[in-house]
Amino acid sequence: MWHREASASPPHIPVDPWQSPGPHRPPDSSLVFIALLNVFVFFRGNALRHASAWRGSRGFVTLLLVVLSVGCITTWMYVASQDSDITETLVGQGEVVSPHPRIYAVLCSTDYENYKRYPGCTPQKCGRAITDSVVTREEAQVLRRLADRGLALAGSEGGVSILDLHSGALSMGTQFVNIYRYFGDQIKDVFTQKDFELYREVRGRIQAAIAETFGLDSSLMYLTKPTFFSRINSTEAKTQHDEYWHPHIDKVTYGSFDYTSLLYLSDYGSDFSGGRFVFIDQNGNRTVEPRAGRVSFFSSGSENLHRVEKVTWGTRYAITVSFTCDPEYAISDPSLP
Numbered sequence: 324m325w326h327r328e329a330s331a332s333p334p335h336i337p338v339d340p341w342q343s344p345g346p347h348r349p350p351d352s353s354l355v356f357i358a359l360l361n362v363f364v365f366f367r368g369n370a371l372r373h374a375s376a377w378r379g380s381r382g383f384v385t386l387l388l389v390v391l392s393v394g395c396i397t398t399w400m401y402v403a404s405q406d407s408d409i410t411e412t413l414v415g416q417g418e419v420v421s422p423h424p425r426i427y428a429v430l431c432s433t434d435y436e437n438y439k440r441y442p443g444c445t446p447q448k449c450g451r452a453i454t455d456s457v458v459t460r461e462e463a464q465v466l467r468r469l470a471d472r473g474l475a476l477a478g479s480e481g482g483v484s485i486l487d488l489h490s491g492a493l494s495m496g497t498q499f500v501n502i503y504r505y506f507g508d509q510i511k512d513v514f515t516q517k518d519f520e521l522y523r524e525v526r527g528r529i530q531a532a533i534a535e536t537f538g539l540d541s542s543l544m545y546l547t548k549p550t551f552f553s554r555i556n557s558t559e560a561k562t563q564h565d566e567y568w569h570p571h572i573d574k575v576t577y578g579s580f581d582y583t584s585l586l587y588l589s590d591y592g593s594d595f596s597g598g599r600f601v602f603i604d605q606n607g608n609r610t611v612e613p614r615a616g617r618v619s620f621f622s623s624g625s626e627n628l629h630r631v632e633k634v635t636w637g638t639r640y641a642i643t644v645s646f647t648c649d650p651e652y653a654i655s656d657p658s659l660p
C-alpha cells in the first residue's frame with residue numbers, strides 16, 4: 324500500500340501572498356567555531372587568573388569539568404551536524420494558527436500531467452497549509468469519541484487501527500472487516516445521525532478552506548476514497564498495513580487524490596509523542612505537530628512527499644479527508660445504511 328518514491332520536490336518558491344518556509348538551516352559551522360572559541364577563552368582566562376590553583380585539587384576539578392564540557396559540546400555539535408533528519412517545525416503544537424491558514428508554496432510536480440486536467444480544480448498552485456480555525460477543539464473531541472466507539476468494535480493487533488466510515492472498513496486483528504455488514508443493525512447503536520452530520524459539516528468547511536487557499540472552485544472538488552480515521556499507538560507492527568511511517572506520495576498511493584487534508588484529533592506532546600507529520604523535501608524535513616482541531620492540507624503530488632514519525636508513547640488520532648478533481652472518483656459523504 325505504501326510506496327517509496329524518490330523526492331521530486333523542487334526548492335520552495337515564495338508566491339505572494341503565500342509565504343515560503345524559512346530557509347532550511349544546516350548546522351552552522353561558524354556556530355561550532357564560536358562555541359569552541361568561547362570555551363577556549365574561558366579556559367585561557369581561568370588558567371591565567373588561577374595559575375597557582377592548577378597544582379591544587381580545585382584546579383584539577385576545574386580542568387576536568389572544562390575538558391568534559393568541551394567534549395560534550397563538540398560531540399553534541401558533531402552529532403547535530405551529522406543528523407540529516409533534522410527538521411524545521413512549520414507549526415508547533417502550542418501555536419494557534421488563526422484566523423488565516425499558514426501557507427507554504429511549493430512548485431507543482433509534473434504528476435498532474437499524467438491525469439486529465441479539470442480547470443478550476445487541478446492543482447496549478449501547489450503547497451501546504453495549516454489552520455487551527457476550521458475545526459474547533461470541541462468538535463475534534465466529539466470526532467475522537469466517535470472514532471473510539473467505532474474502533475472499540477475491533478481494532479488492529481498492530482500499532483495502527485483504521486476506520487473508514489464510507490466503505491465501512493475497520494481494522495480487526497491483522498485484517499479488515501466491513502462494519503456495516505459484520506455488525507449489521509448493531510451499528511445504529513454505535514453511531515448516530517448527528518455523528519455523520521458533523522463529519523459532513525467538517526468536510527465541507529475543510530473543502531472550502533482548501534478551495535479558498537488554492538484559488539479553486541469548491542463545487543468542482545469532490546470527496547474521494549479512502550477517507551478514514553486512524554488511531555496510532557506504539558504497539559509493534561504486525562502486518563504491512565501497520566507500517567504507517569513509510570515516506571509516500573498520496574497521488575501515487577491513492578491515485579484519485581488531488582488534495583489531501585488531515586484533521587488531527589489529539590495533541591502532540593501531551594496525548595502522544597513521536598507521530599509528527601513530516602514533509603520530506605530535497606533540502607530538509609519539515610514537520611507539522613498535531614494539535615486537536617488542527618487541519619493540515621496540501622496538494623497530493625510528489626511535491627509533497629511525506630511520512631508520519633513512529634509514535635513512541637500514547638495514542639494519536641487523525642482523520643484523512645481527501646479530495647479529487649475527477650468526478651468519476653467522487654464519493655458521497657459517509658452515512659448510516
Ligand SMILES: O=C(O)CCC(=O)C(=O)O
Binds near residue numbers: 573585600630641643
Ligand atoms: O496522519 C497523518 O498525519 C498522515 C496520514 C497520511 O499520510 C495519509 O493518510 O496518507
Ligand SMILES: [Fe+2]
Binds near residue numbers: 571572573583629
Ligand atoms: Fe499520506
